[in-house]
Amino acid sequence: MNENTEKQGLGKEIGTLLKKNVRDYMMYIALVIIMLFFTWKTNGGFIQARNITNLINQAGYVAVLAIGMTLILILKHIDLSVGYVAGFCGAVAALLMSKFNLNVWLTIVIVLALGLIIGLYQGTLVTKVGVPAFVTTLAGMFIFRGFLALSLQETGTVIVSDKVFNALSNGTIPDLPFFGGELHVLTLLIGVAAVILVVLSQIKTRRNKIKYNFKVVSMPIFITVIVFVSAIIMSIIMVLAKYQGIPWTAVIVAMVLIIYNFMLNKTCLGRYIYGIGGNDQAAELSGVDVKKVTVFAFCSMSVLAALAGILYTSRLQSATPTAGLGFEMDAIASCYIGGVAVSGGIGKVTNTIIGVLVIMSLTNGMNLMGVDISLQYVVKGIIFIIAVAFDVRTRRAAK
Amino acid sequence: MGDYILEMKNIVKQFPGVRALDNVNFQVERGEIHCLVGENGAGKSTLMKVLSGVYPFATYEGDIVYNNEIQRFKTIADSEEKGIAIIYQELALVPELSVYENIFFGHEIKKGKTIDWNETIVQSKKYLEKVRLHIDPSTKVKELGVGNQQLVEIAKALSKNVKLLILDEPTASLNEDDSQNLLQLILELKKQGVTCIMISHKLKEIIAIADTITVLRDGATICSLDAREKQVTEAEIIKNMVGREIDNIYPKRTKKCSDDICFSIKDWSVFDPGKGREILHKVCMNVKKGEIVGLQGLMGAGRTELAMSIFGNPNGYKITSGSIALNGKEVSFSKPKDAIQSGVAYVSEDRKGNGLVLIQDIKYNISISNLESLVKGLVINENEEINVANEYKDSINIKAPSVEQKVGNLSGGNQQKVQLAKWMFAKPTVLILDEPTRGIDVGAKFEIYTLMNRLVEAGMSIIMISSELPEVLGMSDRLYVMSEGTIMGELSANEANEQKVMEMAVRTV
Numbered sequence: 002m003n004e005n006t007e008k009q010g011l012g013k014e015i016g017t018l019l020k021k022n023v024r025d026y027m028m029y030i031a032l033v034i035i036m037l038f039f040t041w042k043t044n045g046g047f048i049q050a051r052n053i054t055n056l057i058n059q060a061g062y063v064a065v066l067a068i069g070m071t072l073i074l075i076l077k078h079i080d081l082s083v084g085y086v087a088g089f090c091g092a093v094a095a096l097l098m099s100k101f102n103l104n105v106w107l108t109i110v111i112v113l114a115l116g117l118i119i120g121l122y123q124g125t126l127v128t129k130v131g132v133p134a135f136v137t138t139l140a141g142m143f144i145f146r147g148f149l150a151l152s153l154q155e156t157g158t159v160i161v162s163d164k165v166f167n168a169l170s171n172g173t174i175p176d177l178p179f180f181g182g183e184l185h186v187l188t189l190l191i192g193v194a195a196v197i198l199v200v201l202s203q204i205k206t207r208r209n210k211i212k213y214n215f216k217v218v219s220m221p222i223f224i225t226v227i228v229f230v231s232a233i234i235m236s237i238i239m240v241l242a243k244y245q246g247i248p249w250t251a252v253i254v255a256m257v258l259i260i261y262n263f264m265l266n267k268t269c270l271g272r273y274i275y276g277i278g279g280n281d282q283a284a285e286l287s288g289v290d291v292k293k294v295t296v297f298a299f300c301s302m303s304v305l306a307a308l309a310g311i312l313y314t315s316r317l318q319s320a321t322p323t324a325g326l327g328f329e330m331d332a333i334a335s336c337y338i339g340g341v342a343v344s345g346g347i348g349k350v351t352n353t354i355i356g357v358l359v360i361m362s363l364t365n366g367m368n369l370m371g372v373d374i375s376l377q378y379v380v381k382g383i384i385f386i387i388a389v390a391f392d393v394r395t396r397r398a399a400k
Numbered sequence: 401m402g403d404y405i406l407e408m409k410n411i412v413k414q415f416p417g418v419r420a421l422d423n424v425n426f427q428v429e430r431g432e433i434h435c436l437v438g439e440n441g442a443g444k445s446t447l448m449k450v451l452s453g454v455y456p457f458a459t460y461e462g463d464i465v466y467n468n469e470i471q472r473f474k475t476i477a478d479s480e481e482k483g484i485a486i487i488y489q490e491l492a493l494v495p496e497l498s499v500y501e502n503i504f505f506g507h508e509i510k511k512g513k514t515i516d517w518n519e520t521i522v523q524s525k526k527y528l529e530k531v532r533l534h535i536d537p538s539t540k541v542k543e544l545g546v547g548n549q550q551l552v553e554i555a556k557a558l559s560k561n562v563k564l565l566i567l568d569e570p571t572a573s574l575n576e577d578d579s580q581n582l583l584q585l586i587l588e589l590k591k592q593g594v595t596c597i598m599i600s601h602k603l604k605e606i607i608a609i610a611d612t613i614t615v616l617r618d619g620a621t622i623c624s625l626d627a628r629e630k631q632v633t634e635a636e637i638i639k640n641m642v643g644r645e646i647d648n649i650y651p652k653r654t655k656k657c658s659d660d661i662c663f664s665i666k667d668w669s670v671f672d673p674g675k676g677r678e679i680l681h682k683v684c685m686n687v688k689k690g691e692i693v694g695l696q697g698l699m700g701a702g703r704t705e706l707a708m709s710i711f712g713n714p715n716g717y718k719i720t721s722g723s724i725a726l727n728g729k730e731v732s733f734s735k736p737k738d739a740i741q742s743g744v745a746y747v748s749e750d751r752k753g754n755g756l757v758l759i760q761d762i763k764y765n766i767s768i769s770n771l772e773s774l775v776k777g778l779v780i781n782e783n784e785e786i787n788v789a790n791e792y793k794d795s796i797n798i799k800a801p802s803v804e805q806k807v808g809n810l811s812g813g814n815q816q817k818v819q820l821a822k823w824m825f826a827k828p829t830v831l832i833l834d835e836p837t838r839g840i841d842v843g844a845k846f847e848i849y850t851l852m853n854r855l856v857e858a859g860m861s862i863i864m865i866s867s868e869l870p871e872v873l874g875m876s877d878r879l880y881v882m883s884e885g886t887i888m889g890e891l892s893a894n895e896a897n898e899q900k901v902m903e904m905a906v907r908t909v
Contacts, residue, residue: 213783267779268779269771273768279758282753284757284768288740
């Protein structure tokens with residue numbers, strides 16, 4: 002065993018851990034408080050399986066946007082256009098299927114490719130021409146809002162009747178055959194597999210750290226954390242299993258999350274993104290192609306915006322001219338609540354997801370309570386600014 | 401005793417780990433032109449910052465006596481109020497504003513609550529005439545050349561009713577005509593009763609206009625020469641500027657470098673669109689395998705610009721002529737990545753500004769320059785990365801609890817070692833070190849010198865840019881001296897001494 006782990010008392014260790022990670026813990030604490038509050042206020046309605054499934058479906062498109070936005074914000078840029086890019090791409094998806102009778106999978110591929118083109122256009126403007134991202138994407142807001150309105154001008158709202166497409170944001174994964182019981186068996190199996198994976202990867206990381214004599218937390222804390230995380234995963238899974246199982250949206254978001262988490266932590270590209278955000282000049286002098294990486298981030302953002310548009314259209318089972326309004330606000334707020342540094346260079350997509358849950362729990366909970374929509378904006382804004390103010394203060398204290 | 405407008409007595413200014421000013425005494429007579437000279441890092445600028453309140457009262461020891469009163473300046477505004485104005489090398493004008501707006505920026509002429517623009521323009525004209533600048537005061541500052549901008553700065557100082565004018569290397573970025581013009585103006589202001597302190601590297605100018613010359617060296621006053629009584633010579637000033645023994649802090653190399661030239665630059669001319677002038681003129685130099693070549697010159701001689709323009713030109717200069725050859729083959733780099741891949745590395749002088757990512761840890765900063773070599777499939781082999789980082793941590797003695805330590809928390813010397821490790825990992829053929837020992841203590845310096853020796857003995861070639869003359873002399877096999885973007889000469893280690901180098905460095909074309 003490592004010396005470091007045994008030298009200090011458990012109480013002291015918890016103290017230093019709290020102090021060092023106060024920012025991350027605050028996020029979880031806030032989420033739990035918000036969830037408990039709404040559960041109390043809605044007489045348990047908030048935590049019911051039906052609502053949790055609903056919450057996940059609502060949060061899906063924001064989560065996808067926020068994951069892409071995390072990269073953009075780490076790079077010290079911003080993308081304001083994502084809302085209307087999503088709205089426009091969603092409308093295109095609906096039109097392709099209803100008007101041109103295109104196959105659903107082909108439609109999805111075309112719409113994602115459309116997102117890629119939009120990203121290339123904005124990324125090129127930012128890097129090669131040198132227009133600041135704020136301006137480029139503000140212009141994008143105008144442009145794609147206009148495109149959205151134009152594309153739906155003749156038809157108005159376009160209804161989507163394709164069952165597969167609509168299942169993306171309304172359906173759940175099918176259960177295994179032969180098990181017609183109370184519980185959704187496949188959901189349970191996935192939950193158990195996820196827990197095993199988490200436990201194994203944690204143990205592996207810990208062993209590795211000990212091998213290289215790095216600091217690790219002591220055994221009791223390590224076990225507590227693992228048990229805690231597993232309990233959370235399993236309780237969500239149980240809630241879902243009692244209802245209709247895991248929503249397809251959750252599967253899509255999980256896939257995006259896993260890919261982006263892997264990319265940021267394990268590949269050169271991810272390293273370069275953090276390097277450019279931390280010190281772009283140093284990154285360039287270290288041989289990083291800053292422009293290429295930045296264009297990539299804008300492309301990935303717009304492709305994810307297109308995906309978000311697909312999810313949103315699927316959720317409403319129709320494309321409307323107002324789709325996309327304010328999406329960028331929720332996405333950006335989620336990132337900052339999830340701990341992306343305002344000064345760039347720091348941020349995790351996994352924490353961004355927590356930020357999304359905070360924002361979307363607020364939306365969902367206040368809707369259940371029947372809070373006026375205007376007041377909802379005020380509440381979300383206040384929570385957002387508190388989170389960022391807290392972030393700025395704790396980071397300064399850490400210096 | 402003369403009538404002193406300013407006496408600075410026993411000034412001591414400490415920075416973490418460095419005593420920048422060590423009991424400096426500095427006296428300026430009323431109405432004279434007083435020149436302050438010394439090598440880079442001798443403490444000239446620090447002394448002037450103490451005087452003007454940039455370093456407020458109580459952050460230094462000693463007394464500032466101005467007009468026979470002890471002063472306690474807390475801000476620049478305090479010293480300005482007493483009639484002390486300082487004009488820096490980097491001009492402090494707002495380029496997008498007009499000349500008259502700039503002159504009265506911060507002390508606007510008011511009528512009631514609003515600015516009286518008509519009076520402002522009339523007054524501006526008066527001050528512009530005083531500095532003999534015949535332009536329309538509504539011209540935007542950015543449309544003026546550097547020389548005229550400097551005159552606007554002086555007009556601004558005069559409008560604040562300046563008694564003591566401090567000029568920090570005013571002619572460093574001026575051409576010959578503008579310089580002469582400026583020196584004439586200073587002499588005229590003297591007649592009008594303005595006392596002037598001028599920091600300069602250009603000895604010719606100093607001898608032409610100075611009444612008194614004070615030499616600083618290593619944060620201490622060496623001497624004050626009275627130029628009114630008898631002519632002071634350049635040699636006399638240089639002797640006082642350098643006069644120091646090189647002690648034995650430079651480890652000796654056992655292996656001689658080979659005769660094969662591995663890197664050369666020919667007729668390298670570079671134009672800076674930002675400054676609107678050519679900053680490097682037909683630079684030629686070469687480096688042999690296993691050699692340390694020193695690149696010496698005073699601040700603003702163009703050494704860093706030379707390095708940057710070679711290293712993939714990230715600043716976007718325009719390279720107007722010249723070629724680079726690596727191992728006999730002509731190469732060209734359009735971005736730093738190209739240079740690194742061909743085997744040229746540049747260790748920045750500004751390790752915090754553009755050398756290291758301070759919010760990341762040691763292993764991150766070491767691996768980033770050659771990350772692709774650690775990739776297996778798509779994934780970075782993190783174990784291998786840790787091994788590499790640990791190897792360097794041990795072999796060059798980076799003092800930190802682990803390679804997971806954030807670089808921002810390390811001392812200057814250890815940060816510098818991380819920078820070196822990063823470039824050693826990229827395995828370059830030619831390593832350009834820009835001020836490798838700036839701001840680090842003597843012990844760490846010795847370690848870095850030893851490391852340099854190890855690298856060249858292993859066959860690497862090093863170009864060392866340094867403002868510290870003893871260091872360049874102690875470490876180089878050969879050295880080039882630059883002044884104003886031109887190579888003034890080449891000296892072998894045997895023939896070089898401080899006197900010779902300094903003579904070349906202060907020479908102007």
